[in-house]
Amino acid sequence: MEQDIQFEPTVGREDLLIAGKDDAFREMVHNLLAFSARLEQIRSRFGAFVGLSGVQYTLLISIRQLQSERGVGVRALADHLAFSPPFVTSETTKLVKLGLVTKTPNPDDQRRVHMRVSDKGTALLSQLAPVQQEVNDLLFEPVNAANYALVRQLAASLRASAEKAVLLSDYLVGTERSDQ
Amino acid sequence: MEQDIQFEPTVGREDLLIAGKDDAFREMVHNLLAFSARLEQIRSRFGAFVGLSGVQYTLLISIRQLQSERGVGVRALADHLAFSPPFVTSETTKLVKLGLVTKTPNPDDQRRVHMRVSDKGTALLSQLAPVQQEVNDLLFEPVNAANYALVRQLAASLRASAEKAVLLSDYLVGTERSDQ
DNA sequence: GAACATAATTAAGTTAGTGAAGTATTTTGT
DNA sequence: ACAAAATACTTCACTAACTTAATTATGTTC
Numbered sequence: 104m105e106q107d108i109q110f111e112p113t114v115g116r117e118d119l120l121i122a123g124k125d126d127a128f129r130e131m132v133h134n135l136l137a138f139s140a141r142l143e144q145i146r147s148r149f150g151a152f153v154g155l156s157g158v159q160y161t162l163l164i165s166i167r168q169l170q171s172e173r174g175v176g177v178r179a180l181a182d183h184l185a186f187s188p189p190f191v192t193s194e195t196t197k198l199v200k201l202g203l204v205t206k207t208p209n210p211d212d213q214r215r216v217h218m219r220v221s222d223k224g225t226a227l228l229s230q231l232a233p234v235q236q237e238v239n240d241l242l243f244e245p246v247n248a249a250n251y252a253l254v255r256q257l258a259a260s261l262r263a264s265a266e267k268a269v270l271l272s273d274y275l276v277g278t279e280r281s282d283q
Numbered sequence: 284m285e286q287d288i289q290f291e292p293t294v295g296r297e298d299l300l301i302a303g304k305d306d307a308f309r310e311m312v313h314n315l316l317a318f319s320a321r322l323e324q325i326r327s328r329f330g331a332f333v334g335l336s337g338v339q340y341t342l343l344i345s346i347r348q349l350q351s352e353r354g355v356g357v358r359a360l361a362d363h364l365a366f367s368p369p370f371v372t373s374e375t376t377k378l379v380k381l382g383l384v385t386k387t388p389n390p391d392d393q394r395r396v397h398m399r400v401s402d403k404g405t406a407l408l409s410q411l412a413p414v415q416q417e418v419n420d421l422l423f424e425p426v427n428a429a430n431y432a433l434v435r436q437l438a439a440s441l442r443a444s445a446e447k448a449v450l451l452s453d454y455l456v457g458t459e460r461s462d463q
Numbered sequence: 464g465a466a467c468a469t470a471a472t473t474a475a476g477t478t479a480g481t482g483a484a485g486t487a488t489t490t491t492g493t
Numbered sequence: 494a495c496a497a498a499a500t501a502c503t504t505c506a507c508t509a510a511c512t513t514a515a516t517t518a519t520g521t522t523c
Contacts, residue, residue: 111412232291
């Protein structure tokens, strides 16, 4: 009987196939997809709590995360979140107008800008902290002392491999698509 | 010295704090965020490869995933992906017009609709399979035979806990926000 | 069988997000 | 030294993504 194979497998590596089928893999991807949709919903709620859109909230915490001593640039932030630079400019400008973020020119390169979360922005985020605690405690309930290190390591390496996968998919779509 | 604490921790559970700080947790969240942004980029590429938008591609594979013998309804699909039902209606109607999806009325309840991926849709997806294989192999490179079961289990339980966390955040934003 | 609830759609609008072009600055090659 | 090319950000003009509100049709309840 050959009819077992319903679809072409969407993954090739033997490690990720079970009895030659990708059902388990697909279910995993589908769960990750749903998880990621929920993360976005939650970010919208967090934003709403402090009067921001979900994206603005995401930008704010990403600036906080990426800002070094000096600050983070528009391009770096856009790349991180997979937004276009103009979009980052326009949304962060709103955050500046709200007084939550500062933009200062990079003294070494006047083209660049350094964005940082202002004191007011930090205050706003700390006002949100109790809500985040409650929600995050529940959201990451499956993560515990026993698997925390592993999950963190996994998150970091998946992020890295995903960056490579984007480049590969860009290449594949760019080339193979052209001869259609 | 008390100055060690820069920000209010964004998570409460002891398991997820290291020396009372949430730095590692925040980095993990930030990595998951970046990962999820890359997933979306990749879905756009997959879509582009077969002439669909990223969302349309996502809808197509989600229909395939959720369709039982009968098919999946608009509401169920909307909930799964956190879209509004009208949006699902309009985008899936496009897929129907492209012949990739079928919509048939539920015989038991004439209000409902059963969506299924058509043969043409299945063919389109299997045409994409080789690209998916290459990209997915790289994307999930950190997942291997040793940790596959665990990662799958984690994906499933995180999805479930995220669903609860959305409800909680809805509640918290709804209530605590009102007295501002 | 009237009142209510639910599923999907249509219509109308907003917001999110992009590409193209522009400005200012820095880098490169000669 | 300085024109040419490259880079960082912005402004502008627009498209696509997505939502809320109202509509239609069917099903449920008492």
